[in-house]
Each structure stands twice: as structure tokens, then as C-alpha cells.
Amino acid sequence: MKKRDYEIDDKIIRTWSTFVPDEAITEVANTLRSKWINTGKKEKELRGKASRKWGFPYCVAVNSCTSALRASLAILNVKPGDEVISTPFTFIATNTVILEQGAKPVFADIKYDDLNINPKSIEKKITRRTKAIIVVHYSGNPCDLDEIREIGRKHNLPVIEDAAHSMGSMYKGKYIGATGDIVCFSLQVVKLITSGDGGLIATNNKDYYQKLKKIIWYGIDRDTKITNLLNPLPENFRGDVLGFKYNMNDIIATLASVGIDHFEEVATRRQIVGQRYREELADCPKIKLMKYYNDRKPNYQMFPIHVENRVRFAKYLLKHNIMLRINNRRNDIYPMFGGLRNDLPMTTRVDQDVVLLPMHADLTDKQISYIIQKVKDAVK
Numbered sequence: 457m458k459k460r461d462y463e464i465d466d467k468i469i470r471t472w473s474t475f476v477p478d479e480a481i482t483e484v485a486n487t488l489r490s491k492w493i494n495t496g497k498k499e500k501e502l503r504g505k506a507s508r509k510w511g512f513p514y515c516v517a518v519n520s521c522t523s524a525l526r527a528s529l530a531i532l533n534v535k536p537g538d539e540v541i542s543t544p545f546t547f548i549a550t551n552t553v554i555l556e557q558g559a560k561p562v563f564a565d566i567k568y569d570d571l572n573i574n575p576k577s578i579e580k581k582i583t584r585r586t587k588a589i590i591v592v593h594y595s596g597n598p599c600d601l602d603e604i605r606e607i608g609r610k611h612n613l614p615v616i617e618d619a620a621h622s623m624g625s626m627y628k629g630k631y632i633g634a635t636g637d638i639v640c641f642s643l644q645v646v647k648l649i650t651s652g653d654g655g656l657i658a659t660n661n662k663d664y665y666q667k668l669k670k671i672i673w674y675g676i677d678r679d680t681k682i683t684n685l686l687n688p689l690p691e692n693f694r695g696d697v698l699g700f701k702y703n704m705n706d707i708i709a710t711l712a713s714v715g716i717d718h719f720e721e722v723a724t725r726r727q728i729v730g731q732r733y734r735e736e737l738a739d740c741p742k743i744k745l746m747k748y749y750n751d752r753k754p755n756y757q758m759f760p761i762h763v764e765n766r767v768r769f770a771k772y773l774l775k776h777n778i779m780l781r782i783n784n785r786r787n788d789i790y791p792m793f794g795g796l797r798n799d800l801p802m803t804t805r806v807d808q809d810v811v812l813l814p815m816h817a818d819l820t821d822k823q824i825s826y827i828i829q830k831v832k833d834a835v836k
């Protein structure tokens with residue numbers, strides 16, 4: 457596949473798609489006409505809606521999940537010399553933010569069955585330099601949160617959940633983000649809710665919340681700032697915190713806010729697609745589906761499978777106009793992370809046999825049947 461993503465022609469069934477309800481177009485136009493497009497009432501509305509819908513105790517809005525992760529590490533004072541335990545099987549942003557803080561990512565192994573970090577491996581990697589643990593709910597299938605949080609409690613380590621894939625996923629009857637130290641969501645283009653780019657941080661910790669609100673905008677909490685027309689910076693700006701420029705503006709907040717109103721449409725459609733794949737591919741030879749758990753509900757952000765000879769498989773499907781993706785490579789193949797680790801056996805296996813089937817709300821019933829048939833043909 458040599459073409460750029462945006463050049464892919466319409467007859468190809470894409471791995472992912474973007475959902476922007478028509479209403480969002482009208483609402484963004486209204487925001488644009490309102491003369492206030494900076495961080496303002498739309499951003500506040502979004503935080504309120506997200507908190508009510510998914511039970512976030514406190515919520516901060518930012519311009520991407522990468523910013524959310526970086527800000528989280530910064531308020532935890534992760535710095536050079538520190539180690540952060542993380543997963544090697546993820547989009548690089550989970551781990552580049554650790555490098556940006558000058559710290560070292562220490563990779564724990566993952567579980568073959570669900571691609572999520574293995575709590576047992578986390579515990580083995582803890583040293584006196586460990587400052588935090590980052591986990592990813594891969595493809596929207598929640599991690600073993602109870603075990604991971606117990607390890608965090610035992611060793612006094614905060615757990616950051618990279619929930620870029622997991623808006624609306626559930627763990628033990630609660631939405632991801634309703635519990636937990638710091639939970640970072642992405643609103644990037646292929647997510648269930650998108651604002652083009654954007655992110656949300658949920659936390660159950662008031663101290664983290666207050667620090668996050670400051671660090672995402674030059675050290676100033678926009679909610680409580682006191683403006684004095686004769687002072688270029690707010691009256692209560694003390695210059696005591698070195699902050700970033702990560703705030704979310706009202707244009708993209710409007711997009712995400714309308715997206716929340718339409719969330720069930722997208723989520724339900726993805727459940728239908730996912731359940732059909734799971735039922736109809738369950739007995740397919742040479743394919744292994746992900747393990748899902750009775751006490752968790754995935755949001756089907758992605759649909760990874762294990763498949764033998766994935767290159768041949770991908771080529772076959774592409775020949776039949778179905779686009780597959782190898783979503784992520786193990787991050788330690790990239791030199792910036794300090795070289796390939798040799799103590800991650802499951803990561804090694806997964807890095808050879810995982811592909812993503814198309815998964816998005818635009819897939820028609822006919823397309824789903826076609827994909828299922830071609831997948832079966834490919835492994836015959």
C-alpha cells in the first residue's frame with residue numbers, strides 16, 4: 457500500500473473512519489460566529505457533559521491525548537533519572553511522553569490473549585527509581601485494573617491509564633475514567649468521539665485536578681483566573697508553575713460536545729460489527745480472537761486479531777479491496793527507546809501476528825458480510 461491514507465479510493469473498505477454528525481457542522485458554525493473561539497463556555501460544557509455521561513469525578517480538557525499524558529507525568533514530577541513502567545505494545549505517544557520528561561520507559565510484557573500489560577510483569581520491573589505506571593486499555597478492551605491498582609497501592613505508585621482507545625468502555629460496571637488516579641482519553645480523528653484532535657483527562661484526585669488545570673495553560677487555572685484589564689496576566693498568576701500550552705479551544709470543544717450527544721449511535725453500531733465478527737469468526741482456523749471478559753465491556757475502538765502469516769493475509773484482503781492495518785509495532789524497535797528488549801516473550805509473538813480488521817460505524821451489513829467471507833477465504 458504505497459498510497460497516502462487520504463488518497464485511498466472509495467471502493468476500498470477502510471480500517472477506520474471518522475464520525476462527525478451533521479449537527480456538529482451547524483454547531484461549529486455557531487461557535488465560529490459567536491466571536492469566542494478560544495477556551496470558553498463550549499470547553500466547559502464538554503467537560504460537564506463528559507463527566508455526567510461517564511461519571512468522571514473531575515475532568516480537564518486538552519488539545520490531544522499526548523498532551524494529556526505528558527501533563528500527567530509532569531504533575532507527578534516525573535523527571536530525569538526516574539523510570540516509568542509502561543507497555544511496549546502501543547502507539548508511540550504512550551512512551552514518547554516519558555522521554556519528553558527526561559525519564560526512562562521500562563517495558564513490562566503484555567498478555568498474548570488481550571494485548572494488555574501483564575500485572576505480574578509490572579511488579580517484576582519495579583525498582584527504587586520507578587515513579588509511575590502507565591497502562592493502555594488496548595483497542596478499548598480494559599486492562600486488569602484491580603490487580604494493577606493493587607500493585608500501585610502496594611508500592612505507592614500512581615497509575616496513569618492511557619485510555620486513548622477506551623471512551624465508553626466499562627470495567628466492573630463502571631466507565632473507564634469513573635475511577636482511577638489519572639485517565640487520559642483521545643478525541644483524535646478515528647476515535648468514537650472526535651474533535652479532529654483533542655483529549656480529556658479524568659481523575660478522582662482533587663489535588664491532581666487542580667495541578668492539571670494549571671499545567672495545561674502556562675501555570676494558570678483558567679476556571680479561577682481573575683482578570684485585571686491593566687495587568688497582562690491574571691491577578692492570581694504567581695508564575696510558580698512552568699506550564700504548557702495544551703488547552704482545548706471552543707471550536708474543537710463544540711465538535712466533541714456534539715459528538716457526545718451522538719455517542720450511542722456510534723457505540724451501538726460498533727457493538728453490532730464487533731459481535732458479528734466474534735460470532736462468525738469464532739471457529740475460523742488460523743485466526744485467534746481477542747479475549748474479552750465477563751466483567752468488562754469493550755467499546756470496539758479497534759478489532760485486532762491474531763493471524764498466521766499476517767503479510768500474506770493482509771495482501772489477500774487488500775487484493776479484495778479490504779484495508780488492514782498493523783496498528784502498532786513493539787515500541788522498543790525504535791532506537792529512541794533504548795534498544796530492543798529480550799525479556800518480553802509475548803510482545804515478540806504479538807509483534808508478528810496481530811492485524812486490525814476494519815472497525816467503524818460506517819460499515820454496512822453487506823460490507824461486514826463481505827469482510828467475514830474474505831477473511832475466511834484468506835485462511836482456508
Ligand SMILES: Cc1ncc(COP(=O)(O)O)c(C=O)c1O
Nearest residue numbers: 520521522547549550620642644
Ligand atoms: C494508545 C494511544 N495513546 C496515545 C495516543 C495519542 O493520542 P492523540 O493523537 O490524541 O495525541 C494514541 C493515538 O491514537 C494511542 O493510540
